Amino acid sequence: MCSVNRLIAKNRYSALLAAAGLCCGFLAHAQSSAPHLERQGNRHALIVNGKPFLLLGAQINNSSSWESTLPQVWPALADLHANTVEAPVYWESMEPVKGQFQFANVDRLVEGARAHNLHLVLLWFGTWKNGQNHYVPEWIKSDTQQYPREISASGKLLDVMSPSSTNNLSADEHAFAMLMRHVKSIDGAQHTVIMIQVENESGAIGTVRDHSPEADREFASGVPSELTKALHLTSPSNWQKAYGADADERFGAYQTARYIGQVAAAGKAEYALPIYCNVWITYPVHALENRDRASAGQEYPSGGPQQANIQIWKAAAPAIDLLGPDFYSDDFTLFQQVVKDYARPDNPLFIPETALNKNFGRDFYYALGAGAIGFSPFGIDYTGWTLKGKEIPEFLTHDFSLLAPMQDVLARLNFEDKLRTAVETPGQSRRTIAFGDIDAVVSFGFPQSDGEQPPGTPDSHGRALIAQTGPMEFVVTGVDASVSFRLRQKFGQQHNQQLEILRVDQGQYNQGKWQTRRIWNGDQTDRGLNFQQAQPAVVRIRLHTIPLHAPEASR
Numbered sequence: 001m002c003s004v005n006r007l008i009a010k011n012r013y014s015a016l017l018a019a020a021g022l023c024c025g026f027l028a029h030a031q032s033s034a035p036h037l038e039r040q041g042n043r044h045a046l047i048v049n050g051k052p053f054l055l056l057g058a059q060i061n062n063s064s065s066w067e068s069t070l071p072q073v074w075p076a077l078a079d080l081h082a083n084t085v086e087a088p089v090y091w092e093s094m095e096p097v098k099g100q101f102q103f104a105n106v107d108r109l110v111e112g113a114r115a116h117n118l119h120l121v122l123l124w125f126g127t128w129k130n131g132q133n134h135y136v137p138e139w140i141k142s143d144t145q146q147y148p149r150e151i152s153a154s155g156k157l158l159d160v161m162s163p164s165s166t167n168n169l170s171a172d173e174h175a176f177a178m179l180m181r182h183v184k185s186i187d188g189a190q191h192t193v194i195m196i197q198v199e200n201e202s203g204a205i206g207t208v209r210d211h212s213p214e215a216d217r218e219f220a221s222g223v224p225s226e227l228t229k230a231l232h233l234t235s236p237s238n239w240q241k242a243y244g245a246d247a248d249e250r251f252g253a254y255q256t257a258r259y260i261g262q263v264a265a266a267g268k269a270e271y272a273l274p275i276y277c278n279v280w281i282t283y284p285v286h287a288l289e290n291r292d293r294a295s296a297g298q299e300y301p302s303g304g305p306q307q308a309n310i311q312i313w314k315a316a317a318p319a320i321d322l323l324g325p326d327f328y329s330d331d332f333t334l335f336q337q338v339v340k341d342y343a344r345p346d347n348p349l350f351i352p353e354t355a356l357n358k359n360f361g362r363d364f365y366y367a368l369g370a371g372a373i374g375f376s377p378f379g380i381d382y383t384g385w386t387l388k389g390k391e392i393p394e395f396l397t398h399d400f401s402l403l404a405p406m407q408d409v410l411a412r413l414n415f416e417d418k419l420r421t422a423v424e425t426p427g428q429s430r431r432t433i434a435f436g437d438i439d440a441v442v443s444f445g446f447p448q449s450d451g452e453q454p455p456g457t458p459d460s461h462g463r464a465l466i467a468q469t470g471p472m473e474f475v476v477t478g479v480d481a482s483v484s485f486r487l488r489q490k491f492g493q494q495h496n497q498q499l500e501i502l503r504v505d506q507g508q509y510n511q512g513k514w515q516t517r518r519i520w521n522g523d524q525t526d527r528g529l530n531f532q533q534a535q536p537a538v539v540r541i542r543l544h545t546i547p548l549h550a551p552e553a554s555r
């Protein structure tokens, strides 16, 4: 091995060894333990059966968790190449009579997931569903005295449960705890269920905050000290002083977070699975409208874990492991910002719902590169509600089908911070990704001519994924992109070295082991590894270095 190779290898191997040690550590620890989240630096992993797990999810439609509809669910998930189904559990049917629980739908979901070789994320449609209370049982809906609602500023009784009410909280805590107890009893050893979503897109539609007498009293008594301490607020006592015009919404966020955090804690006391809340985020208002942001309680549920409420939620609901943004927009700049907002050292990135649009692949790659533990389109089943017909469009299956066979490898490499992605944006047809002293240069669109900027693709859909598997070895895939590797210029010159391809194998992982289908060379590799949309491929490339210049004597 030449000296530069040794140098590079040394850096990489020490990182690899550290990672291997760490993997062995958590393997031993977690083999028998329940699914859980782990953090390593700024990367997170969902650990399932002792290994990092990449959640290639699919959320079914709201009314699809039924015996009558599940037969139309399973084939769609297989067609998408999902490894996990996200499916609702309805409080109204789980506890139709106070204190009497029926878990038939839960059992059916667990059995169905197992029969179709899937993991399962249960979505607790409890006190909140899209900022309203529509899934609470009839005995709650019909007794507004015992189970008080939020009241708007004008005095209207809303279809939102008041988070100030201890009756509401105890009812939800009890039901959710019973659900978790049941899940543990049927799945505590097998770990089909890997995560739980508590409530769905919480917050209030119809008011900025609750104006019930209890809520008003609480609002008047000021910001609680637990929050002022956690958030280092300087004007602690008063909501208006602390948050100005946003006081009502922040108060609502505190109340909602505290309530759901307590529901989550009650569930975890029975069975400590990772628990998350999905988020109805705030979207920018149309440029022509004469205001700078969406209105709380009208265009999104007020007090939910939207971008501006993350801090309050983190402080007020420590039992919630992560806040996961649902994303329903074409706006990539917004998606990048949302990823930045939610991918935090204290918040693993997980996208529990996305729209079924052509940008699926772009957003999925981008999230993966930012360390996402999972990604999931919404409305995947053949009930006809979202997808018309009995087929999943290619723009949804393309990336899941290519990455599913190597999901374990990707999950591990992502956790070890060795996975990067490049995504094309309009006007930016080339990107460089750094792996230590090696640069991967990604050029989007074909044909590409030497010495010229790559053309890009007409709708900017180019993307590439590059994962480092050894000191001089990478696994690469992409869509309408070419990928070439070179030594960082300064480094190469300093050490009189240049990078060359030793060999490129096209193939795939099978049970974690690489299997070669053919060797790529010539037109497939000469101007970079060429990935065309119509020919999905994964390659493993091995590189080496040779001197940049011939020795003096031979010139």
Ligand code: DGJ
Residues within 6 Å of the ligand: 062, 130, 200, 201, 278, 326, 353, 378
């Ligand atoms: C987001 C919600 O979380 C889902 O349950 C569903 O209502 C979708 N919106 C529909 O687009």
